[in-house]
Amino acid sequence: MPIDNGRDRDRILIVGAGQSGLAAAHAALEQGLRPVLLEASGQAAGSWPRYYDSLALFSPARYSSLPGLPFGGDPERYPRRDEVVAYLERYAAALIERGAELRTGARVETVRPDSALGMSGFLVRLADGRELTAPAVIAVSGSFDRPHRPALPGLDTFAGSVLHVADYRSPASLPGEHVVVVGAGNSAVQVAFELAAERRVTLVSRAPIRFVEQRPLGRDLHFWFRVTGFDRLPLARAEAPPASPVLDDGRYRRALHQGRFQRREMFTRLDGDHAVWPGGARERVDAVLLATGYRPNLPFLAGLGALDAGGHPRQRRGLSLTHPGLGYLGLEWQRTPSSNTLRGVGADARRVVAALARHLHATRPHARA
Template sequence: MDNDRILIIGAGQSGLAAAHAALEQGLQPVLLEASDRAAGSWPRYYDSLALFSPARYSSLPGMGFGGDPERYPCRDEVVAYLERYAAALIERGAELRTGTRVETVHAAGEPGKSAFLVRTSDGQELTAPAVIAASGSFDRPHRPPLPGLDTFAGPVLHVADYRSPASLPGEHVVVVGAGNSAVQVAYELAAERRVTLASRAPIRFVEQRPLGRDLHFWFQVTGFDRLPLARADNPPASPVLDDGRYRRALREGRYTRRAMFIRLDGDHAVWPDGRSERVDAVLLATGYRPNLPYLADLGAVNAGGHPRQRHGLSLSHPGLGYLGLEWQRTPSSNTLRGVGVDARRVVAALARHLRESRRPARA
């Protein structure tokens, strides 16, 4: 087993940031990516997606985004940026294995020393003294158990499967959620459909450019992005960043917001006031959960699939780290602008662990 190897599961923004940090620590990162490219879930997001942060605040360590720093890059720009970043890492010595889906991770160390055996779907077996789970959450969309959802007569789509308005049939679409994706998609659909935004709490809008500067500028100035969190088991809902168009459209009735329906009944939604109305399709913009099934046999996750970790370091297995969890350590932990800071911390801690594990035991 190579004592400097670190296996990184996932080659999206979190995995790439981890590989960069590993190279800085003198480690040998091996990125294991299930898809055919190093861009994470970005190629599968909906067509109209644009970043909520300007290009100047949307880069990984060591490579700026390029172009107008004040623009809000679109999905395909992010994909191209991540692929350039991966190519630069490979030139520096990182190894990237695409089409390599991790099936299981098992402990394989000698007594007193941590090591891991990683098995992939194509039959590979790799060992390393350290592993970072950076597989994100896109492949595990959260579908809440809403009454009548399973028997609803029309199509039910999670935003993970939404690409454009052509993805949904019919005249009346109910979008469930109150976050950025819910509002952005509802706004897009409202150009040609009747749209109702259903949520348990009202939408919280935040001005995207207060005093003429993007909100992320103020996050940096005030230190909000560096604010550590005591717990991240139940992260707070994120407000909707708005340049004015979403609130204006809501105010003008282009789409409406209602309290969550009581139930779905056939092809109708029953609202809290007792009214029932026809619904042609339901779109769930209800978030995601950590996608870590390969760690279940290891015992590193709880019954709900959430990792037993603190600030990205496993509480059950030394040598195991995490990146890209929502609110893992700070509000920006699972973003392009923030994951690099977490990656440096997690990889530095794992590097210390590896150095200490090599020291001969005292008599």
Template sequence: MPIDNDRILIVGAGQSGLAAVHAALEQGLRPVLLEASGRAAGSWPRYYDSLALFSPARYSSLPGLPFSGDPERYPRRDEVVAYLERYAAALIERGAELRTGARVEAVHPAGEPGQSGFLVRLADGQELTAPAVIAASGSFGRPHRPALPGLDTFAGPVLHVADYRSPASLPGEHVVVVGAGNSAVQVAHELAIDSAAGRRVTLASRAPIRFVEQRPLGRDLHFWFHVTGFDRLPLARAEAPPASPVLDDGRYRQALREGRYTRKAMFTRLDGDRAVWPDGHERVDAVLLATGYRPNLPYLTGLGAVDAGGHPRQRRGLSLTYPGLGYLGLEWQRTPSSNTLRGVGADARRVVAALARHARGGRLHARAGAATPPHAR
């Protein structure tokens, strides 16, 4: 099957995939966007109902299309969904091809003798070829469930935050939320102030919650990130990315001080309908895991492009095993904002430019065999 050197296949039509399409059009490539669901909005339609962006609209746009309205507001989930769908429509008008209901099953090497490239097989049996592929499928489809003692035999419901929608999602008088990040604290707070339920909420974590003021000196934190260049700062290589702090406008710390919800060190085990701590045990009706996600890349397993844990072998978005393969939307991929609306556009420009050079006969800067970068958490 001949390979069109101007085509680039992009897996996933969320914010990362859409940013990749924009960058590909700027490079004069013909992007084909493959989305497993029926719409171009990524995981946003499946996030919990109350979710809002941590950054104001002013700092939350993809390249070429600012959010409309008050630039200082924090857009909510459904507004982000509508924005992404408008963005996709604008890209299609410029010539991008979007295929919804196109789940990628596998990516294989392909090409004529002397050529390099990829054959992408879809769940319906269709096959597509291209000299370059970008994996932008994110991590929402692979929620991380830590191996907590007794979790699998716990008597009540165990829900990952990926499946949480509202306080109605969790029944019972006592809910334990596992985690110490933004989602854990936001959901614990939401459950605690749900006065109709009158429930007790315990937030269990291995480390204390690290709060950061959302609006220091009267300006949103992202204003300071922008003026100082922090969001654009390339990351030094490390064994693991640092834990993200909890952005707080004052509500979460105040509710914690008032005892609306409590924070305890991690329980040692779950036993039937109880959580066991070193100093005692308590009855628990439900457990919610706000324990993050892992890259969702099962379609690359056959290529040997991911390690045993499913993490991509990449450096700053370029594969260390296959020239022509790129990644977008990985946590801390290149900068602190790599997997966000405000930051993925810059990564997309770099990755797509490198893949365009490869597709047209250039050389990638990534060097096969170099050390593997830190895993996304």
């Protein structure tokens, strides 16, 4: 297939059209660049359409918008999954009106250096064989398609059902009466609470659950994040916690205290259709749900030499340490505690795109001359 060389050296290819990709496109337009969003699915909403049905944001609408477009509606409500999908599609439409290009069904398979651009640009190959070139690429493909499945003893031979929360939609997703949920973060607790309405649920984790009050002194926690500047703390001052805190308006702690579901230390192993608890007690389990997080999903960069042995990008605050025209967005704790959230990715996008714009200007022929 012919190579799409684009119209000029101001084109920037953005791999992924979820919240981070859209924030990147907005920042690129502000810099006078021409963003092209390459989205593998059929819509510009990232992984949001595939999250579980009951998912609601942990931040109010007031603090959950991308740059340039307020969420709309009651600013104090906590938007649900489908509201977020609709918001992101509105945001994408507004970007297209301003000149951004969105290509859906465009799954990126490889990114490699493009010698035609003096080794300072990239050749991007899509799954259908099409190839595009650009002097800069931003990888924002997220992590939803790379769920982390820990090597728990006996998990691979467990006789019941094993499901990662990435594939969970509702209680109907899991069979049986007794479900063990593995994890101690927001998703683990939220799903355990939902399942407990009709199942016996045991929440297991290596560390205790760290509950944080959702609305201290009558104001949402994100109000205090904004007032204190916590959301803007650089990583040099705010290191990632060992376990994610669980935001709670009181219902989760109350359900746990009332015994609607229980929390136990991690089982020592799974044996057949039983969990073996510390001390040797055995208990039948019908299903195991893994709410154990995700890892960066960047296989298209593997041949570029931009990733470490674990598949994590070699980067600092969203800028590649191996290729000056390559950037990243949406990584957990990339620069601040809110880097991979709707409320925080916009600030990261402005910084990353501004740095790439400076790189593009410096590599233009007139700049070198």
